[in-house]
Amino acid sequence: MTTLKRLEWLSMKVNIVNILLQGKSKLGLLIAGFGILLSSFLIASVYQLFNDVSFILDKSEKEEGYQYLQISKEVGVSTSLGLSSPDFSVNEIASLKKQNFIEDVAELWSNDFRVYGRFGGNGFDMFFTSVKPDFIDADTDNFKWEIGQVEIPVIISNQFLTLLNHAVLPSQGRSPIPKIAIKQATVDLQLTKDGKRLRFKARVVGFSDRISSVLVPRNFLDYANNELSGNTQTRVSMVVLKVKDSGDKTLRKYLDRNDYDVNGEQLVVQKSKTVLKITLGVVFVFGFVILILSMALSLSQIKGLIYQNKDRIRMLILLGYSPAGIIKSLLVSIAKLLGVIIMLVLPFIWIVFNSVHSLMLTYTLGLPQLTIGVWLIPIAISMVILSGIFASVKKLIK
Amino acid sequence: MDIYLKNIAPNPLIGSLSIVGEVWKKELHLKPENYIHILAPSGSGKSTLMGILYGIRNDFKGELIIQGESVKNSSQEDWSKLRSSQIAIVFQDLQLLDELTAIENIQIKNQLTNAYTKDEIVKMAKSLDVYELLDKKVALLSRGEKQRIAILRSLCMQFSWLLLDEPFSALDEVNTQKAIALIKTVVTENNAGLILSNLYSDNYFDYTKKVRMA
Numbered sequence: 065m066t067t068l069k070r071l072e073w074l075s076m077k078v079n080i081v082n083i084l085l086q087g088k089s090k091l092g093l094l095i096a097g098f099g100i101l102l103s104s105f106l107i108a109s110v111y112q113l114f115n116d117v118s119f120i121l122d123k124s125e126k127e128e129g130y131q132y133l134q135i136s137k138e139v140g141v142s143t144s145l146g147l148s149s150p151d152f153s154v155n156e157i158a159s160l161k162k163q164n165f166i167e168d169v170a171e172l173w174s175n176d177f178r179v180y181g182r183f184g185g186n187g188f189d190m191f192f193t194s195v196k197p198d199f200i201d202a203d204t205d206n207f208k209w210e211i212g213q214v215e216i217p218v219i220i221s222n223q224f225l226t227l228l229n230h231a232v233l234p235s236q237g238r239s240p241i242p243k244i245a246i247k248q249a250t251v252d253l254q255l256t257k258d259g260k261r262l263r264f265k266a267r268v269v270g271f272s273d274r275i276s277s278v279l280v281p282r283n284f285l286d287y288a289n290n291e292l293s294g295n296t297q298t299r300v301s302m303v304v305l306k307v308k309d310s311g312d313k314t315l316r317k318y319l320d321r322n323d324y325d326v327n328g329e330q331l332v333v334q335k336s337k338t339v340l341k342i343t344l345g346v347v348f349v350f351g352f353v354i355l356i357l358s359m360a361l362s363l364s365q366i367k368g369l370i371y372q373n374k375d376r377i378r379m380l381i382l383l384g385y386s387p388a389g390i391i392k393s394l395l396v397s398i399a400k401l402l403g404v405i406i407m408l409v410l411p412f413i414w415i416v417f418n419s420v421h422s423l424m425l426t427y428t429l430g431l432p433q434l435t436i437g438v439w440l441i442p443i444a445i446s447m448v449i450l451s452g453i454f455a456s457v458k459k460l461i462k
Numbered sequence: 463m464d465i466y467l468k469n470i471a472p473n474p475l476i477g478s479l480s481i482v483g484e485v486w487k488k489e490l491h492l493k494p495e496n497y498i499h500i501l502a503p504s505g506s507g508k509s510t511l512m513g514i515l516y517g518i519r520n521d522f523k524g525e526l527i528i529q530g531e532s533v534k535n536s537s538q539e540d541w542s543k544l545r546s547s548q549i550a551i552v553f554q555d556l557q558l559l560d561e562l563t564a565i566e567n568i569q570i571k572n573q574l575t576n577a578y579t580k581d582e583i584v585k586m587a588k589s590l591d592v593y594e595l596l597d598k599k600v601a602l603l604s605r606g607e608k609q610r611i612a613i614l615r616s617l618c619m620q621f622s623w624l625l626l627d628e629p630f631s632a633l634d635e636v637n638t639q640k641a642i643a644l645i646k647t648v649v650t651e652n653n654a655g656l657i658l659s660n661l662y663s664d665n666y667f668d669y670t671k672k673v674r675m676a
Contacts, residue, residue, distance in 0.1 A: 077569075077573060078566050078569040078570050078573050083559070083562065083566075083570070086561055086562065087561050376559060379557050379559060380570065381538065381542065382516075382518065382545065382551075382553075382557055383545065383546075383557075383570060383571050383574065383615075384542055384543075384545035384546030384547075384571070384574055384575070384619070385542060385546075385574060386538065386539050386542035386543075387538050387539070387542070388539060389542070
């Protein structure tokens with residue numbers, strides 16, 4: 065080695081932790097680090113996924129803690145033959161209201177006339193329903209109509225929009241339409257019955273997850289029914305139930321016994337939601353177990369490192385290094401390692417969930433936000449590990 | 463920095479202490495800038511004395527007073543301060559890390575104290591004829607080479623006292639003289655004192671005081 069090289073070498077700083085690690089296997093520490101990385105990612109991801117799932121499935125229920133079921137009467141042979149009515153009678157609705165597992169009942173009043181719409185050169189038949197405003201899970205500020213007003217505000221189901229964008233339009237070779245564009249457009253309406261005709265325009269003012277229908281203001285429906293069919297009594301074809309637990313066995317038995325169909329597989333959705341949450345819970349426990357094991361492994365590795373280096377640590381202390389200084393050097397190195405883990409986990413989470421959320425937006429499931437907890441979880445885990453190591457190392461070195 | 467030894471008796475040696483010795487169970491005042499020679503036959507507690515003065519051993523009766531304060535209840539942190547700024551030592555068993563290179567062993571100390579630049583360390587290494595050994599693992603060095611590295615490391619701080627426990631035991635005459643010359647220079651620069659313990663009487667330094675342990 066040349067003198068010059070030796071001088072360069074001399075300027076090299078000696079790191080206490082490198083001295084402690086010299087000649088020792090780092091495999092255990094690497095496994096522990098990887099375990100912390102994996103468990104931090106899993107726990108933070110489960111937290112965010114739980115948030116996303118709640119955002120998608122519970123957003124209409126979250127504020128109140130209730131769930132909503134849209135039911136209709138099962139169409140059987142007798143209904144087809146006209147022997148029984150597909151509409152709900154006053155008594156049937158009263159019976160529903162009496163059930164203690166049902167918190168509230170809202171009738172879905174229907175149109176008693178033909179609705180024909182035209183949009184972009186295409187014509188199609190439609191239907192209207194109305195429900196009391198407190199059952200609507202959409203902004204109702206613009207959901208108002210007065211006699212003489214040509215434009216009718218409507219709220220449509222998000223399911224319709226999904227079907228339109230992912231089934232109807234692609235089959236015609238057309239691009240999906242975003243919500244904002246749908247709100248800008250109007251549909252020409254022709255309401256007819258027995259030779260009577262009314263013309264209106266419909267504009268979508270909101271989207272509902274709760275009610276699978278085309279909602280119009282109640283006063284408009286009553287007006288149109290009265291004008292076209294002379295009915296002052298608007299018929300109730302469907303009912304929305306407000307319940308605490310849509311998976312309740314008594315409720316399901318009651319619905320089966322009365323031949324009521326639950327719309328949109330809402331019970332299945334509830335079951336799926338439960339299964340999904342349990343699955344997430346299992347992943348969380350899995351992540352937590354990995355975390356505990358990683359923490360135990362990292363702690364035992366650090367303890368092992370100190371035991372193996374007792375002579376080196378003693379020598380450092382004999383040379384004038386303070387025990388506190390050695391602990392500090394060790395903790396700073398571990399903190400740097402944990403910092404690297406955090407720096408790896410956080411961007412990875414950001415990339416993964418940005419992709420997930422973009423996908424959710426494409427499928428009109430909404431756009432959940434990355435929660436602050438996602439960022440805090442890996443940091444909190446690192447702090448806990450660091451505190452544990454500090455307590456353990458302090459005892460050993462002192 | 464004054465050091466007082468007041469009636470000190472190491473616990474393991476109580477009962478077998480020599481009555482003619484001038485250290486154990488006696489009062490001994492080590493004045494600043496003094497060069498003290500401790501003459502200590504084998505088994506008389508020479509390394510024990512060094513251990514007590516350096517704060518490694520606390521198993522003694524009596525009182526050790528440094529800078530006017532008893533160190534009986536001093537903490538590890540207090541001793542760390544003394545070891546990094548007041549008391550330097552060459553251990554009899556050298557206390558080098560075999561897995562590290564010579565320069566790493568020196569840098570461990572110098573990095574803590576920031577006493578010398580790399581050029582100064584190189585100069586000192588050359589004066590001890592160990593420059594070519596700096597990048598070698600200590601495990602590969604001879605006892606004499608290790609002893610010179612230990613001496614060089616001990617000097618990498620500002621100090622008031624330098625403790626030397628049989629520091630030249632493995633050195634030939636030429637290397638002993640080189641080491642003595644370097645030690646004298648550094649001790650003088652620091653206006654420090656030194657305490658050298660040896661099995662036999664020597665004239666390595668111009669001692670101001672010679673103390674017999676037995």
